[in-house]
Amino acid sequence: MVSSGSKLADWSALAPDNAPERGAGLTAVFMDNRSRLMMFMRARCRGGSVGTEVDDMMQELWLRCQTVDVRAIGDPKSYLFRMAHNLVIDRVRQLERGRHYESDWAYVKDRLDGSADAALAERSLIARDRLRHLDARLNSVGERAALIYRQYRIEGVPQAQIAADLGVSLSTVEKDLRKAYEAVLAFREGPDEE
Amino acid sequence: MNSKANPLDAMVEAQALSWVIRMQRADFAEWDALTDWMDADPRHADSFNRLSLQDAEVASMLAVPSLPVPPSPVLAELREDTPRAAAPAERSSGTRPWMRIAASILLPVALAGGWLAHTFRSHPAPLRVTVLQTGPGERRDITLADGTRVALAGATSLAVDADGRHVRLLNGRAMFTVVHDPHHPFRVDLGDATVTDIGTVFDLYRWGARADVALSSGAALLTAGGQRIALRPGQRVRIDGHSVGQPQSFPIEDIGGWRRGSLTYTDATLAAIVNDLQAATGAPIRANQDVANQHFAGSIQISGDAEQTLAGVAPLLGVSVRRDGVVWELVSPGQKDRR
Numbered sequence: 005m006v007s008s009g010s011k012l013a014d015w016s017a018l019a020p021d022n023a024p025e026r027g028a029g030l031t032a033v034f035m036d037n038r039s040r041l042m043m044f045m046r047a048r049c050r051g052g053s054v055g056t057e058v059d060d061m062m063q064e065l066w067l068r069c070q071t072v073d074v075r076a077i078g079d080p081k082s083y084l085f086r087m088a089h090n091l092v093i094d095r096v097r098q099l100e101r102g103r104h105y106e107s108d109w110a111y112v113k114d115r116l117d118g119s120a121d122a123a124l125a126e127r128s129l130i131a132r133d134r135l136r137h138l139d140a141r142l143n144s145v146g147e148r149a150a151l152i153y154r155q156y157r158i159e160g161v162p163q164a165q166i167a168a169d170l171g172v173s174l175s176t177v178e179k180d181l182r183k184a185y186e187a188v189l190a191f192r193e194g195p196d197e198e
Numbered sequence: 199m200n201s202k203a204n205p206l207d208a209m210v211e212a213q214a215l216s217w218v219i220r221m222q223r224a225d226f227a228e229w230d231a232l233t234d235w236m237d238a239d240p241r242h243a244d245s246f247n248r249l250s251l252q253d254a255e256v257a258s259m260l261a262v263p264s265l266p267v268p269p270s271p272v273l274a275e276l277r278e279d280t281p282r283a284a285a286p287a288e289r290s291s292g293t294r295p296w297m298r299i300a301a302s303i304l305l306p307v308a309l310a311g312g313w314l315a316h317t318f319r320s321h322p323a324p325l326r327v328t329v330l331q332t333g334p335g336e337r338r339d340i341t342l343a344d345g346t347r348v349a350l351a352g353a354t355s356l357a358v359d360a361d362g363r364h365v366r367l368l369n370g371r372a373m374f375t376v377v378h379d380p381h382h383p384f385r386v387d388l389g390d391a392t393v394t395d396i397g398t399v400f401d402l403y404r405w406g407a408r409a410d411v412a413l414s415s416g417a418a419l420l421t422a423g424g425q426r427i428a429l430r431p432g433q434r435v436r437i438d439g440h441s442v443g444q445p446q447s448f449p450i451e452d453i454g455g456w457r458r459g460s461l462t463y464t465d466a467t468l469a470a471i472v473n474d475l476q477a478a479t480g481a482p483i484r485a486n487q488d489v490a491n492q493h494f495a496g497s498i499q500i501s502g503d504a505e506q507t508l509a510g511v512a513p514l515l516g517v518s519v520r521r522d523g524v525v526w527e528l529v530s531p532g533q534k535d536r537r
Contacts, residue, residue: 040229040230040233043233043237044229044232044233044236047233047236047237047243048236048243048246048247049243079225079227081227081229082225082226082227082229085229089221089250092247092250093247093250093251093254096247096248096250096251097251097254097255131259134259135259135260138256138259138260139260142260147329151329151331151355154260155355155368155369156222157222157253157257157260158257158260158261159369159406160222160224160406161368161369161406162223162224163223165389168389169357169366169368169387169389170329170357170366171357171359181219182215182219185215185218185219185253186215188252188256188260189215189218189249189252189253189256
């Protein structure tokens with residue numbers, strides 16, 4: 005399923021001596037974790053939703069590593085896997101975009117730039133409409149769960165902190181979060197059902 | 199989700215959701231375990247990829263602040279039912295009745311407008327908490343039942359306990375003019391830090407683990423990181439996670455200056471300033487990564503909408519402004535026309 009990589013050999017040739025100064029640290033982390041990273045990418049692509057582009061993505065990840073200053077990163081390995089994760093998400097998004105063009109929020113947002121005014125207004129209306137539906141979904145789980153979701157997912161506040169802030173137990177936060185996530189994630193599959 | 203029809207798929211879906219939620223933590227490190235789980239069955243990876251994508255899109259939609267959020271139906275309820283504020287709070291009887299309690303700690307005048315106020319009962323103590331939220335670009339002045347006045351900047355969330363003397367700043371910026379009561383001190387929590395008033399006007403700011411406390415009159419006690427700091431007027435303390443700075447002098451006239459649209463910084467990154475600009479104007483603004491870590495000291499003025507404000511502040515901040523769809527982006531001066 006995955007076409008095996010002649011590019012693997014290329015990375016070995018590149019690293020670490022030829023790596024630019026700034027990203028040397030992260031490319032080293034890349035080399036150290038190469039096989040686990042490869043497993044992570046392959047595992048994600050097995051389901052068939054990402055195609056067979058693991059090698060391309062590994063190559064791109066390697067290139068991105070060279071632009072990152074490792075000194076600014078707390079946990080380089082986690083950072084690297086998160087980069088890989090985002091790369092896969094981007095790739096899935098590109099594939100999805102090909103499938104249902106019009107309803108894709110990111111697509112609409114990308115096209116807003118430089119478009120004719122009428123088209124812009126129309127797309128902006130679509131975006132607003134979609135956001136209204138999404139907001140209704142989120143609010144349907146109750147104000148507390150909606151607030152907890154926003155704090156955790158949008159503001160990046162840790163769960164324990166939210167529990168302390170709101171004076172509720174951690175398990176309440178967990179339950180509310182799950183409820184809210186289920187509501188908003190179901191949203192994207194059925195925006196037309198409402 | 200459609201796949202819920204099949205119990206096995208529903209189980210996979212539930213596990214995938216758990217991973218998506220956990221991955222959101224900044225300190226998530228179980229990449230190997232996640233890999234192993236996905237490796238066990240192709241449906242795992244498929245489900246995880248799909249939910250991750252949905253999660254990313256939903257979050258990017260909700261994080262764009264300029265699109266208006268419809269007013270909460272709860273608030274209308276709250277306003278209508280203000281006289282019945284003393285009705286017992288019963289969670290089990292649905293979402294409405296327990297909302298009414300919110301009114302009991304606020305003067306009715308505080309409830310006008312389209313912003314959010316809602317109450318729920320905390321656990322395990324039977325405390326009631328009201329959360330007050332302003333949207334981006336919004337400004338609110340409220341008066342608590344004891345007469346304490348609170349000015350809320352845009353994109354601010356404040357939780358008020360039932361007795362109205364204990365407040366938690368969840369996010370954003372707020373200035374307090376506290377009615378002093380020696381037997382019942384007024385207390386504000388910002389994460390792990392606490393400010394206790396001793397007859398005071400103070401300005402608070404919180405963004406995640408970072409917080410600023412500045413005092414403009416009276417006296418206040420700050421408890422943070424195991425330290426107790428007595429604040430004098432014209433002093434400001436910065437908190438970053440568990441690290442608490444020394445009190446620095448800060449011009450009194452600039453404390454709470456945001457209420458007049460004036461933001462003063464002694465040393466702030468553009469990333470932090472952009473956060474303030476978004477909260478104040480309500481427009482989605484971001485700093486390009488090339489300039490996000492630049493530092494700035496000085497005052498900037500919020501005047502008019504995002505376009506007018508940015509036109510005024512960009513030269514001061516040493517950046518150019520570029521429009522990317524609905525989003526304003528601060529870029530380094532040479533970059534304006536580069537795509």
